[in-house]
Amino acid sequence: xxxxxxxxxxxxxxxxxxxxxxxxxxxxxxxxxxxxxxxxxxxxxxxxxxxxxxxxxxxxxxxxxxxxxxxxxxxxxxxxxxxxxxxxxxxxxxxxxxxxxxxxxxxxxxxxxxxxxxxxxxxxxxxxxxxxxxxxxxxxxxxxxxxxxxxxxxxxxxxxxxxxxxxxxxxxxxxxxxxxxxxxxxxxxxxxxxxxxxxxxxxxxxxxxxxxxxxxxxxxxxxxxxxxxxxxxxxxxxxxxxxxxxxxxxxxxxxxxxxxxxxxxxxxxxxxxxxxxxxxxxxxxxxxxxxxxxxxxxxxxxxxxxxxxxxxxxxxxxxxxxxxxxxxxxxxxxxxxxxxxxxxxxxxxxxxxxxxxxxxxxxxxxxxxxxxxxxxxxxx
Amino acid sequence: xxxxxxxxxxxxxxxxxxxxxxxxxxxxxxxxxxxxxxxxxxxxxxxxxxxxxxxxxxxxxxxxxxxxxxxxxxxxxxxxxxxxxxxxxxxxxxxxxxxxxxxxxxxxxxxxxxxxxxxxxxxxxxxxxxxxxxxxxx
Numbered sequence: 001x002x003x004x005x006x007x008x009x010x011x012x013x014x015x016x017x018x019x020x021x022x023x024x025x026x027x028x029x030x031x032x033x034x035x036x037x038x039x040x041x042x043x044x045x046x047x048x049x050x051x052x053x054x055x056x057x058x059x060x061x062x063x064x065x066x067x068x069x070x071x072x073x074x075x076x077x078x079x080x081x082x083x084x085x086x087x088x089x090x091x092x093x094x095x096x097x098x099x100x101x102x103x104x105x106x107x108x109x110x111x112x113x114x115x116x117x118x119x120x121x122x123x124x125x126x127x128x129x130x131x132x133x134x135x136x137x138x139x140x141x142x143x144x145x146x147x148x149x150x151x152x153x154x155x156x157x158x159x160x161x162x163x164x165x166x167x168x169x170x171x172x173x174x175x176x177x178x179x180x181x182x183x184x185x186x187x188x189x190x191x192x193x194x195x196x197x198x199x200x201x202x203x204x205x206x207x208x209x210x211x212x213x214x215x216x217x218x219x220x221x222x223x224x225x226x227x228x229x230x231x232x233x234x235x236x237x238x239x240x241x242x243x244x245x246x247x248x249x250x251x252x253x254x255x256x257x258x259x260x261x262x263x264x265x266x267x268x269x270x271x272x273x274x275x276x277x278x279x280x281x282x283x284x285x286x287x288x289x290x291x292x293x294x295x296x297x298x299x300x301x302x303x304x305x306x307x308x309x310x311x312x313x314x315x316x317x318x319x320x321x322x323x324x325x326x327x328x329x330x331x332x333x334x335x336x337x338x339x340x341x342x343x344x345x346x347x348x349x350x351x352x353x354x355x356x357x358x359x360x361x362x363x364x365x366x367x368x369x370x371x372x373x374x375x376x377x378x379x380x
Numbered sequence: 381x382x383x384x385x386x387x388x389x390x391x392x393x394x395x396x397x398x399x400x401x402x403x404x405x406x407x408x409x410x411x412x413x414x415x416x417x418x419x420x421x422x423x424x425x426x427x428x429x430x431x432x433x434x435x436x437x438x439x440x441x442x443x444x445x446x447x448x449x450x451x452x453x454x455x456x457x458x459x460x461x462x463x464x465x466x467x468x469x470x471x472x473x474x475x476x477x478x479x480x481x482x483x484x485x486x487x488x489x490x491x492x493x494x495x496x497x498x499x500x501x502x503x504x505x506x507x508x509x510x511x512x513x514x515x516x517x518x
Binding site for chain 1: 387389422453461464467468
């Protein structure tokens with residue numbers, strides 16, 4: 001890809017976030033998409049490409065009145081939207097689409113009109129995972145962490161602290177679900193969900209959505225919004241059964257996506273002004289910092305503990321409060337992308353002064369997949 | 381009238397039937413790539429290391445170590461262990477990892493020590509399925 005060839009010209013979340021039983025899943029997609037179109041002055045007829053996860057993208061396109069010549073239904077969990085952005089770059093650069101809408105809508109809490117998830121006892125998870133009492137992501141995504149803690153001699157308090165720091169950022173965001181400050185003791189003493197993970201180390205469950213509109217950068221000047229250029233992109237994968245993660249202290253999916261985003265953008269760690277690492281659980285930012293190469297192995301917890309990622313720190317991270325404090329509908333990647341775009345536009349309530357670049361890194365499934373996007377507000 | 385299995389029951393597929401047949405006999409039957417000698421899991425009739433169909437089954441020792449775990453506090457009406465119960469991954473001596481529960485053991489951080497030796501045990505769920513589980517090695 002050519003860094004900066006494609007830009008985000010439209011971006012918006014759903015009008016509301018949180019508890020939205022009055023909106024079905026598909027309407028959450030539409031609400032976000034309509035807001036993103038209004039953001040940049042486009043109509044459905046102007047959109048020729050559609051990307052979404054979990055739902056059939058044709059259903060979303062039809063509901064919105066879009067006639068796509070580009071369709072991406074990549075559905076590998078919460079990082080799907082980063083991957084949609086990466087695929088959109090290739091499509092737009094090659095002329096296979098001009099204006100791509102990436103949508104997300106998820107009635108994760110209220111469960112209104114969701115695509116059902118079934119359990120099939122003959123599939124691999126039905127045979128080798130489900131029989132062992134897993135219920136929800138807190139009972140799966142967290143399993144590798146005890147091995148990480150032992151390998152590097154890290155205390156669980158360093159993981160609990162991730163939630164504390166992110167709450168400092170959420171306090172600046174009026175739309176964040178939880179904004180009151182936390183202490184490490186608050187997090188450690190919260191109700192235990194899947195030891196060693198307490199409730200406050202697990203993501204929220206809320207309703208909402210978001211949408212992005214991407215097009216060629218040389219068209220971006222025709223739009224009313226400040227263009228956010230895509231400088232690089234990576235995607236990767238590993239497994240769909242957490243028991244098969246080859247290294248419990250490091251994500252192969254993260255490493256592959258990270259390599260892709262660094263190589264395609266040509267940037268260095270010191271070039272990154274703002275960072276988002278999808279935090280389904282409090283250990284994710286630690287794994288992300290290490291697998292993206294910002295810190296050495298086993299050093300992620302200390303890096304955060306020492307204040308480097310908090311307001312005023314040298315590497316602002318998860319400046320919306322993250323999945324732990326801002327919102328999390330089940331697949332969170334779109335909300336991380338929205339905060340990266342706000343930071344590049346200069347419109348975040350938690351604005352990092354003068355930020356020129358933002359790296360937005362997501363996870364899908366239980367460390368199954370990953371997508372990583374490098375944004376800038378300066379054309380290369 | 382048979383007892384309800386008490387937990388979700390696996391269903392064998394043509395590619396995993398040999399594994400479940402082995403479990404019925406109280407054995408863990410793994411496969412290994414004949415070219416590299418490396419074992420792999422879950423079962424499949426080819427090597428994920430080489431893409432070759434040159435693989436063979438073999439009986440594993442049934443021994444391994446506790447690799448990692450969490451202790452779920454959430455009540456689970458579809459499960460025969462009462463919360464809190466651990467969901468663990470064991471690493472077998474042959475190198476493969478399997479999800480499991482740790483039986484005959486307090487479900488506490490003090491009792492569940494990473495790297496402690498474990499050995500396979502089985503729980504019959506139905507006539508077809510004898511589920512592999514692990515317990516601290518004696």
